[in-house]
Amino acid sequence: MKLYRLLTGPDDSSFCHKVSEALSAGWELHGDPAYGYNEGTGQMQCAQAIIKHVSGKTYSPDMKLSEQ
Known part of the structure; x- marks a missing residue:
């Protein structure tokens, strides 16, 4: 499974x-x-x-991506 995040913040x-x-x-x-x-x-x-590539997991919208 491949996960995606968009990090944002002040410069x-x-x-x-x-x-x-x-x-x-x-x-x-x-x-x-x-x-x-x-x-x-x-x-x-x-x-x-x-x-991030993660093995052995199935995607769920409830996942906390920052904890993967």
Whole structure:
């Protein structure tokens, strides 16, 4: 099974730590990051898609993807 997540956050070190934590847990980068201005918060925002191959499980919408 292949899982997909989209990590998002402000353009600061907390976003880099979020991506680094996912990579350390076996997730892989998928595509290029995205970057845009959020007028509501007045901040630049980042997004990065990640994927992970997991064996022996069946997908369910109830899965907590961050715990896989």
